[in-house]
Amino acid sequence: MDAQSDEPMTIAVIGPSRFPIREPYAGGLEVVVAKEVAALRSRGHHVTLFAAAGSEGHDPRFEFTAMSGVAGFGDSFYPKGGYEADAAEFHRLMDHLAESRFDVILNHSLSHVPLIRAAEMDARMITTLHCPALAPMQDAFDQFGGLTGMVHAVSRSVLGSWRVPQGAEVIPNGVETRIWRPHPPSATTHTSGIPPRAVWCGRIVPEKAPHLAVDAALRAGMELDLAGRIGDDRYMRTVLAPRLRQAGDSVRFHGALGRESLVPLVARASVALVTPCWEEPFGLTAIEPLACGTPVVALARGGIREILRGQPGVVLVDPGRDPASALAAAVPVALTFDRVATARAAAAAFSHERRIDRVEARLRALPIGVAG
Structure with a gap:
């Protein structure tokens, strides 16, 4: 042929x-x-x-x-x-x-x-x-x-x-933009007068570091939705679970979610936190929120740094010695971004x-x- x-x-x-x-x-x-x-x-x-x-x-x-x-x-x-x-x-x-x-x-x-x-x-x-x-x-x-x-x-x-x-x-x-797309605002978005709510999604493993998202959300005075499959039992038990207990109702752990539940959770969040503690190969969990118009605050590691530099709707944070505080400090900037422009730019690029x-x-x- x-x-x-x-x-x-x-x-x-x-x-x-x-x-x-x-x-x-x-x-x-x-x-x-x-x-x-x-x-x-x-x-x-x-x-x-x-x-x-x-x-x-x-x-x-x-x-x-x-x-x-x-x-x-x-x-x-x-x-x-x-x-x-x-x-x-x-x-x-x-x-x-x-x-x-x-x-x-x-x-x-x-x-x-x-x-x-x-x-x-x-x-x-x-x-x-x-x-x-x-x-x-x-x-x-x-x-x-x-x-x-x-x-x-x-x-x-x-x-x-x-x-x-x-x-x-x-x-x-x-990302499939027919799936990952903007949703009507709800009480979780900052435009409604209700305190903003963050979201984190991905594998529950040390290199993805969801515990940093918990720390950052609490320091920023935000509630957090955390969704993902537990890929490391020891990390979940010794690092993340104690933080979830300490956070109480401020953090909701949803476990692994299918797209029907995950997409609206991400699309209606005020901001997505992306917290790699390794040289992230790509960062699909950062691209998906952007396609929904949800701004992203991310640690600048690996592919995240490469792919999202200059992308509308993104604040890249130097991991440094206190990444949770750096993430929290960047949230107010992210909340000012135009969600329509963010989604449009992500759809064009990814x-x-x-x-x-x-x-x-x-x-x-x-x-x-x-x-x-």
Whole structure:
């Protein structure tokens, strides 16, 4: 098939193996994969999703089960033998893909196996880097070089933590503006005469640091809605839970929410607090509020610093020695921003359709049927 034609392509998408691709999404990676698959299918492409058990719209014959439902102290936790079992399932999938007829393989997994097997595929493989360097994947790049296939990265910041011999194209993530959009104001917005209310959403893990959002909201004299999946039991128990007890009714913890509940919670907040304590790869939980018109006060780390610098509706804060106080001090400025202009600018800069346009153009440019 001529790669430049408008004919539908046959695409394999390899998702992450730890959590299913379904609502409520476990994290930003799962969101990106779900929306990419849906968008490519809506454009007429034949897309097969390979993902964790419990996913929606995937091929259950090759689903990942080794880490499904495994509880631990962190999202990177592997039980004894878990990593080896996970890798074996990826090898089984790559055996299948090597014998199948796909035009292209889009790899969003965090496994080294697709990288070391890429040269065996008839289809071109593109791996997207969603997180800072992982040792087994980096070892694959170091050992196999360009034989690992083509590479995308969600930001220059995350790409900078990897050594990719063949180079990579940066294609930022996007948000579906038909979902993440302004909502009518409610009593939670500062325009109603009721005290402003902040929101924080994301994974409940140390690197996302929701405890800083609690501290900042209390120092700013604001109530806080906090939503997210507990990804680190120990952090929740020893760091966040004591703060929630101390805050009392000032902070409402909602747990993991599906989009029907999460979007209005974010869209009707007065301000969103974004509190990474690591070099954030991208910062989807900052883009989503902006698309709703909700201003953002964020610690300037990693992709947050890169992507949101100069973006309307954003106050970037130096993490410094007292990040909670710095966040609280920035809230009054954020409350003055024009919410309509904020949403309009975010939709223009971070449209999901714009991202898929770039991905599809990249796929159309590939010499289909020639691996490498």
